[in-house]
Amino acid sequence: MQDTFKHRGMRNKLAEIVASQGVTDIKVLEAIKQIPRHLFLDSSFEAHAYQDKAFPIGAEQTISQPYTVAFQTELLKLRPNHKVLEIGTGSGYQTAILLNLKAKVYTIERQQELFKKTKLFFNKMGYRPKKIIFGDGYKGLPEEAPFDGIIVTAGAPLVPKPLLSQLKIGGRLVIPVGVDEQVMTLFVRKSEKEFEKKEFGNFRFVPLLENKN
Numbered sequence: 001m002q003d004t005f006k007h008r009g010m011r012n013k014l015a016e017i018v019a020s021q022g023v024t025d026i027k028v029l030e031a032i033k034q035i036p037r038h039l040f041l042d043s044s045f046e047a048h049a050y051q052d053k054a055f056p057i058g059a060e061q062t063i064s065q066p067y068t069v070a071f072q073t074e075l076l077k078l079r080p081n082h083k084v085l086e087i088g089t090g091s092g093y094q095t096a097i098l099l100n101l102k103a104k105v106y107t108i109e110r111q112q113e114l115f116k117k118t119k120l121f122f123n124k125m126g127y128r129p130k131k132i133i134f135g136d137g138y139k140g141l142p143e144e145a146p147f148d149g150i151i152v153t154a155g156a157p158l159v160p161k162p163l164l165s166q167l168k169i170g171g172r173l174v175i176p177v178g179v180d181e182q183v184m185t186l187f188v189r190k191s192e193k194e195f196e197k198k199e200f201g202n203f204r205f206v207p208l209l210e211n212k213n
């Protein structure tokens with residue numbers, strides 16, 4: 001598989017669709033134009049890669065819809081060298097968008113099959129997250145905390161406390177909260193104990209799962 005002029009053209013259109021839904025951050029839209037989403041999908045879905053839709057990526061998981069990826073990324077308000085924790089590596093598409101924005105990315109995945117596959121894919125593509133971790137995102141990553149941003153890419157039935165406590169002062173947690181449907185929720189850490197909370201409409205994600213062990 002390769003990236004072609006035709007793919008780039010489709011990505012420009014996709015960025016326009018995402019913008020028409022209200023995403024305004026130029027750098028985020030530029031990242032959508034640059035990351036070859038078709039390479040993150042099984043070849044059977046390649047022809048549809050630039051539709052604004054979620055697709056299966058194996059292990060009962062999905063690559064998020066581009067609009068959702070862009071919307072969550074915009075809420076993080078990233079600057080170069082910001083330290084970001086992603087929960088739910090999945091296909092690695094969201095990770096690649098964060099890397100394109102020059103963030104230092106730590107990403108956690110609990111499905112071993114996806115973890116292995118995506119790790120190899122990152123190597124092949126030359127994407128360089130700081131760490132790719134096989135583990136449970138509910139715990140966050142205390143040894144690398146605090147973070148400027150934490151992004152959860154699965155539907156969380158509740159807000160894991162460790163994620164709030166691993167934010168820097170001024171840091172932002174973007175998390176879809178809910179069971180069948182999720183409310184996109186932003187927490188900004190104002191001080192050691194205070195968090196500002198804002199809600200941004202409904203989305204649908206695969207569930208953030210508790211580890212069995």
Ligand code: SAH
Pocket residue numbers: 057061062063064087088089090091092093094095108109110111114135136137138153154206207208209210211
């Ligand atoms: N960011 C991904 C979205 C994948 S879907 C992408 O762009 O493709 C959500 C992912 O979260 C799935 O891969 C799922 O296995 C993972 N996940 C679910 N619960 C988790 C947990 N507790 N810790 C880490 N990852 C989890």
